[in-house]
Amino acid sequence: MKRVLRTDDREVAESTVSSTYEPSHIEVGSRQSFEFTLDAAQLTHVVAGRLHVRKPSRLYGTEPSGQYHVALPLTGGVVCAGAAEQPMTVAPGRASVWGPGQVPDTHWAAGTTLMCFMVPPDVVAAEAKALLGRDILTPVVFEPKMDLTSPGGRSWWRLVNLLAGELEADSGLIQETVTRHHFERLLVEGLLLAHRHSLSDVMEQRSRSSTVQGVARAIELVEEDPAAPWSALSLANRVHLSVRSLQEGFRRELDTSPMSHVRDVRLRRVFDDLNAAPPGPTVNQIAQRWGFLHMGRFADHYRRQYGELPSVTRRRALGGA
Numbered sequence: 001m002k003r004v005l006r007t008d009d010r011e012v013a014e015s016t017v018s019s020t021y022e023p024s025h026i027e028v029g030s031r032q033s034f035e036f037t038l039d040a041a042q043l044t045h046v047v048a049g050r051l052h053v054r055k056p057s058r059l060y061g062t063e064p065s066g067q068y069h070v071a072l073p074l075t076g077g078v079v080c081a082g083a084a085e086q087p088m089t090v091a092p093g094r095a096s097v098w099g100p101g102q103v104p105d106t107h108w109a110a111g112t113t114l115m116c117f118m119v120p121p122d123v124v125a126a127e128a129k130a131l132l133g134r135d136i137l138t139p140v141v142f143e144p145k146m147d148l149t150s151p152g153g154r155s156w157w158r159l160v161n162l163l164a165g166e167l168e169a170d171s172g173l174i175q176e177t178v179t180r181h182h183f184e185r186l187l188v189e190g191l192l193l194a195h196r197h198s199l200s201d202v203m204e205q206r207s208r209s210s211t212v213q214g215v216a217r218a219i220e221l222v223e224e225d226p227a228a229p230w231s232a233l234s235l236a237n238r239v240h241l242s243v244r245s246l247q248e249g250f251r252r253e254l255d256t257s258p259m260s261h262v263r264d265v266r267l268r269r270v271f272d273d274l275n276a277a278p279p280g281p282t283v284n285q286i287a288q289r290w291g292f293l294h295m296g297r298f299a300d301h302y303r304r305q306y307g308e309l310p311s312v313t314r315r316r317a318l319g320g321a
Helices: 010-020 121-132 151-169 177-194 200-224 232-238 243-254 258-276 283-289 295-306 310-320
Strands: 002-007 025-028 036-042 047-053 057-060 068-075 078-080 088-090 094-098 105-108 112-119 145-147
Touching: 002 010, 010 025, 010 036, 010 047, 036 151, 047 151, 068 078, 078 094, 088 094, 112 121, 112 177, 121 177, 121 200, 151 177, 200 232, 200 243, 200 258, 232 243, 232 258, 243 258, 258 283, 258 295, 258 310, 283 295, 283 310, 295 310
Parallel strands: none
Antiparallel strands: 002 036, 025 057, 036 047, 047 112, 057 105, 068 094, 068 112, 078 088, 078 105, 094 145
16 A cells, blocks of 8 residues: 655645554644645555655644654654653654654654654564564563664664665565565564664573574584585574674684684694695695685695694604604
8 A cells, every 4th residue: 555645735634644654633833834745655564654844843643652653854853752751853863763652742843854664563572572482571662762873773774765765666576465574574673673672682682692502503514514615604594593693603702703713624624634644645635625725825824823834744744654
């Protein structure tokens, strides 16, 4: 469903906003002209919209909201009196987030354009349950202001921009039910991961635990078959982590990267073979057996690790034999 409105009639704008989101009122100065624009669409359950007012306006509700609302100013600014204990100013680069039980009350500066999402509580609960792997016993409570310049905020903002572009183009992709549902899940899951809320600490602990287990399993896989054509992506897929989570886990647990660890394990196997293998295999053959294909880089890494070239290790081992 897509709704487009261009009007200078305050009552029409008020009625459309109320039917698209929740019952709302709009106030403008008695002597001011009124220009209002709304482009909105429903994904599966989430309503996504872009709203614009030309003159200073107030949009507010009279009853506590039953939904989560996220408002991201693109231009202008908004003072939110209902999303926090004290009035809160939100400008581009920030977003306001409020949830069920709060009464929306916003004052818009002239020329304000913002993206506004309305998310049902059961959708938030379902995504939180998927992330935690258990039922959610209490409603998720978000912090009222979101920083879109933080790493997580920037990632979520890119997703919002992608969605906004698809809605504006009214692409065939976004018209597909499956695609809209996928966008909706990404949007809500991203919000839960990018912005602080009452379950953030629990989610972070679970994420760390999963990452530690994934790193341990990745270490086992490399030890079992160091010569396999490992990449950060293939390792991450095998242990069911994102590449970023795997890299952060290796950095936190071992102070290295996944591929540096693979190289170190291979070097250790080469070192053992150089010292133990019979006279037949050459240095190159041993190195290739353990996954090294570029002999120059291999020799350089080996020298840094063991303080000598592999050929020196090999000659000493054969001489000793």
